[in-house]
Amino acid sequence: METSDTLNNRDKLLLAAIDLMAEKGYKGVSTKEIAAAAGVSEMTLFRNFGSKLNLLEAAVDRYHYSGEMQMIFNEKIVWDLRTDLLLIGQAYHEIMNRNRKMILIVLKDHELSGLRDKSQKHPRQLQEMLTNYFKTMQQQSKLIPTNAEAQAITFMWMNYGAFMSKLLSGESITSVTMQEFMESSIELFARALTP
C-alpha cells in the first residue's frame, strides 16, 4: 500500500480506505486495518471522520471524477465517425479506469447504493450525448438512418463490457489487447453505419 509520508493523516486514511475497500469490500475491511495501512492509530481515523461510513463518503467526494465527457462532446468532436468514436472510447476507458476503485467499492456492497449515483451518474449523460451525436451525423447524411439510441447504447455496452471484464477477471480472459479491441469495434461501427 505504502501511502506516502508527505501526505497528512486525513489523506493517508482516505487512500488506504479506497485501496482496501476496493479489494475487500466495505464490510470486508475493518477500521483497524485501514488505520494500520495508513500508518496512523485507529483513534485518528475516528477523530477525523467520526465513522467508517463518513470515511467512505469523504473518499468518494474527494477522489472521483466526472464531467469530462461533456467537454469532449463540446470541444473535440470533428464529425468524422472513426475519429470521434476513438476519442470518445478512449476517454470513456480513461475515466472508468480512474474511477475503478470507487466502482469496485459500491459494486460490492448493496447498502452503499446511495453512493452509486455519485460514482455512476455519467452513463446516462453519456448516452444522451452519444445519441444526439448519432442523430446529427444521420442528418448530415454521414450515417445511414438507424435507431440512434440503440446504436448509442450498443457502443456504450460494448465498452462497458470490455471495461468490466478487465476489471473483474484481470486481463486473463482473452489475448486481444484493448488497442485491438478499440480498433476492431470502431471499424465495425464505421463499416456498418457509413453509407
Added chain:
Amino acid sequence: METSDTLNNRDKLLLAAIDLMAEKGYKGVSTKEIAAAAGVSEMTLFRNFGSKLNLLEAAVDRYHYSGEMQMIFNEKIVWDLRTDLLLIGQAYHEIMNRNRKMILIVLKDHELSGLRDKSQKHPRQLQEMLTNYFKTMQQQSKLIPTNAEAQAITFMWMNYGAFMSKLLSGESITSVTMQEFMESSIELFARALTP
C-alpha cells in the same frame, strides 16, 4: 422470499442463502438471517452444512448452469450470420440470467474468487467457439476477412456489458429494450462483416 413448503430443509436453506447473499453479499447476511428466511432454526443450518462457507459451496454446486453453449454450437448453427448470432446472443442472456444470483454473490466478495471459476468458466469456452465460428464463416466467404478473435470478443463484451448493466442498475439507464438492442447490434455485425 417465501421458500416453498414442499422442499426439504436442505433445499430451503440453499435457496434462501442464494437469495440473501445475492442481495446483501456473503458477509452481509448472517446465518441467523438465512435460517429465518428458510423457516428453520439456525441449528439446522449448521447440522446440514457445518459452516456458512460450506452452505455457499453447496449452493453453487447445486444451482449453477453451464455447458449448454457447447450444444448450441454443435447442433443449432445454420451458418447464416444473423440467425446464428441471434441464437447465440439469446442463449447467452438466458444462461447469464439463470446464473444471475451466483454472479452477484461471487462479485461482491473477493475472498470467494475460488468459486468464481465455477460460475464463470464458460466465457473462455464461448470465446473460443465464437472465434472458430467467425473463422469458418470467413473461409466460406460469408464474412469479409477480419481479426476473428477481436470480433468474437467484441460480440461477447457487447452482450456482457448489456447484461451487467441491467444486472447492476436494474433496467433504469435506457429506454432501449433488450429486444431492440439485440436486433440493432446483430444488424451492426451483419452490415459490417458481410461482403
Added chain:
DNA sequence: TTTAAATGTTAGTGATCACTAACAGCGAGA
C-alpha cells in the same frame, strides 16, 4: 407402540466489529 433420526429451543462460547473514554506525549506558534 416403540424407536431413532431430524429438528427446535435455549443458552452460551470466543472472536471480531465499530466506536469511545481517559490520559500522555508531542511540536509549533505565542
Added chain:
DNA sequence: TCTCGCTGTTAGTGATCACTAACATTTAAA
C-alpha cells in the same frame, strides 16, 4: 516557556458474528 491542537496508547464498551453443547420435541418408519 507556556499552551493548544493533534496524535498515540490503552483499555474498554456493547453489539454482532459464526458456531457449539445439551436437552426437549416432533416425525415417521418399524
